[in-house]
Amino acid sequence: MQAEIITIGDEILIGQIIDSNSAFIAKALNRIGISVYQITSVQDDRQHILQAFSDAESRVDVVIVTGGLGPTKDDITKHTLCEYFEDELVQDREVLEHVEWLFKQYISSPISEINRRQALVPSRCRVLKNHFGTAPGMWMERNGKVFVSLPGVPYEMKALIENAVLPLLQDTYHRPFILHKTMITYGLGESAIANKIEAWEDALPHHIKLAYLPNLGKVRLRLTARGEDNEALTEEVDRLFKALYPMIGDYIVGFEEEGLVEAAIGALLAEKKETLAVAESCTGGALAARITSVPGASRYFNGGIVSYATKVKEEVLGVSADLIKTHSVVSAVVAEAMALGVRQHLGATYGVATTGNAGPEKGESDAEVGTVFIAIATEDGVFSEKFNFGNHREKVVNRAVNKALEMLRKEI
Numbered sequence: 001m002q003a004e005i006i007t008i009g010d011e012i013l014i015g016q017i018i019d020s021n022s023a024f025i026a027k028a029l030n031r032i033g034i035s036v037y038q039i040t041s042v043q044d045d046r047q048h049i050l051q052a053f054s055d056a057e058s059r060v061d062v063v064i065v066t067g068g069l070g071p072t073k074d075d076i077t078k079h080t081l082c083e084y085f086e087d088e089l090v091q092d093r094e095v096l097e098h099v100e101w102l103f104k105q106y107i108s109s110p111i112s113e114i115n116r117r118q119a120l121v122p123s124r125c126r127v128l129k130n131h132f133g134t135a136p137g138m139w140m141e142r143n144g145k146v147f148v149s150l151p152g153v154p155y156e157m158k159a160l161i162e163n164a165v166l167p168l169l170q171d172t173y174h175r176p177f178i179l180h181k182t183m184i185t186y187g188l189g190e191s192a193i194a195n196k197i198e199a200w201e202d203a204l205p206h207h208i209k210l211a212y213l214p215n216l217g218k219v220r221l222r223l224t225a226r227g228e229d230n231e232a233l234t235e236e237v238d239r240l241f242k243a244l245y246p247m248i249g250d251y252i253v254g255f256e257e258e259g260l261v262e263a264a265i266g267a268l269l270a271e272k273k274e275t276l277a278v279a280e281s282c283t284g285g286a287l288a289a290r291i292t293s294v295p296g297a298s299r300y301f302n303g304g305i306v307s308y309a310t311k312v313k314e315e316v317l318g319v320s321a322d323l324i325k326t327h328s329v330v331s332a333v334v335a336e337a338m339a340l341g342v343r344q345h346l347g348a349t350y351g352v353a354t355t356g357n358a359g360p361e362k363g364e365s366d367a368e369v370g371t372v373f374i375a376i377a378t379e380d381g382v383f384s385e386k387f388n389f390g391n392h393r394e395k396v397v398n399r400a401v402n403k404a405l406e407m408l409r410k411e412i
Contacts, residue, residue, distance in 0.1 A: 001035065001062070001176070002036070002059070003034050003036050003063065004036070004056040004059070004060045004062075005025050005038075005040070006042060006053070007021060007022055007039070007040070007042070008042055008044060008065065009067040009152060010043050012067075019041060021152065021157055022039045024157070025064055025066070025161060029064075031166075033178050034169065038056070038059075038060075040052050046079075049077065053065075053080075053084050053147070057145050060145075061145060061146065061173070064148050064150065065149045066150045066152045066157055067152035069118075071114045071117050085140055085147075087122040087125075090123045091120055092119050092136070094129070095119040095129075098130075099115060099119055102134060115134065118136075121136060121138055122138060122140060125140045126138070127139075128150075128164040129164070130151060130159070132159055135156070137150045137164060146169075176226050177225075177226070179224070179225045179237060180222060181223050181238075181241065182256035183241055183252060183255055183256075184256055185219045185251040185252055186217065186253050186261065186406035187217075187250075188248065190214040193212070193251070196247050197248065200243060204223075207225060207227055208224065208240065209225075211224070216395060217398075218261075218402055220256060221244075223240060241255075253406075262293065262405060265291070265408055266294045266299075269299075274349035274350065275302050275348040276302065276351075276408075277303055277342045277343055277345070277347075277348035277350070278351070278352045278404075279317055279338040279341065279352070280353070281306075281307055281308055281329070282330075282356035282396070282400060283400050283401055287304070287400075288301075303346050305345070307338065310324060310329055313334070316341075316345070317337070317345065318344075328367065332373050334373070335353050335374065336382045338351075338353035339377035339382055343377045343378075350378055350411070352376050352377075352404055352407075353375045353377075354373070354374050356370075356373060356387075356389075357370065358397055358400075359392070360393060369391050369396075370389045370390045371386070371388055372400045373386050374387070376408060376411050378411065387399075387403060
């Protein structure tokens with residue numbers, strides 16, 4: 001069973017907003033066994049919308065539409081939906097009462113006739129009540145196909161998907177199970193992993209597919225399985241992943257569904273009752289941001305120092321000026337001194353430091369753009385590694401953060 005997602009709005013096509021709605025809807029549909037065949041974005045144009053509706057109806061069973069349901073003249077989705085289904089707009093009493101209640105409760109300005117137009121819906125639609133906004137969802141059927149129109153406001157759309165659309169789809173259609181499980185690996189490239197697991201991949205059954213998802217120092221391996229028995233699929237996928245450990249076990253961090261590497265690090269530190277502090281130069285706080293993105297990070301993360309300027313490395317972290325003068329700020333010895341300094345200064349079990357040249361210019365050091373040193377200090381000593389992460393600034397920073405997390409996890 002297949003679906004298409006259509007997002008309506010010029011703001012998406014000109015890059016003013018990012019279409020996060022489609023990602024949420026696709027994941028939700030997959031969860032109940034509906035595959036997304038295509039995602040389409042169209043402008044606020046009647047003919048463009050009509051053509052998108054027609055194309056989608058010809059190839060899928062379910063069409064989910066978001067956007068264009070506001071009260072102003074540029075929001076034309078309802079009118080176009082009526083034209084497509086040869087229907088007319090009528091006022092829905094419950095929707096009108098809900099809109100009037102929202103204005104009375106939360107909005108200081110008086111309700112206008114424009115706002116009351118939100119209660120107009122196609123006469124043959126099934127109204128899906130939007131508890132968090134004025135635009136209702138609309139469910140329409142024709143020739144065994146379902147169209148669902150939802151507001152584009154993310155929190156309104158998400159509530160309607162979870163509380164109305166998914167339950168209705170589950171009641172309406174018999175669906176197979178679709179199971180996704182993603183293993184996270186660090187420290188080995190996509191082609192190297194593919195070479196090591198080639199025989200395993202070739203032996204995968206026809207109903208289970210593997211996808212490689214590389215990203216700046218890590219590779220995710222996603223298995224997608226389809227079938228009628230969810231429990232059997234789960235056991236089969238778990239068994240297949242277990243077979244990978246003898247092949248690439250040193251590079252496996254865990255599973256995406258269990259959390260990211262920063263969560264795994266946090267769990268290890270909390271379990272051991274150990275703590276962490278970071279000193280960052282070239283990563284500019286990005287490492288600390290990843291660590292603190294995990295709820296409860298205060299249990300094990302003492303803090304971070306963004307020692308971007310040489311003066312801060314010297315005066316706050318205690319890095320010797322002579323050391324910097326002799327070896328430069330981008331060097332193994334400076335990275336190690338930073339890690340030792342932050343560990344002592346913030347009283348942590350582990351100190352992690354990054355220093356490098358993210359570009360585009362060389363800056364204070366003669367090190368090539370992309371050169372990064374990462375150091376880890378522990379109660380037993382300190383060590384560092386040198387890397388070259390390329391010549392794109394954002395890529396250098398993100399790869400440095402990923403590598404620092406990988407090194408820290410292995411050390412813990």
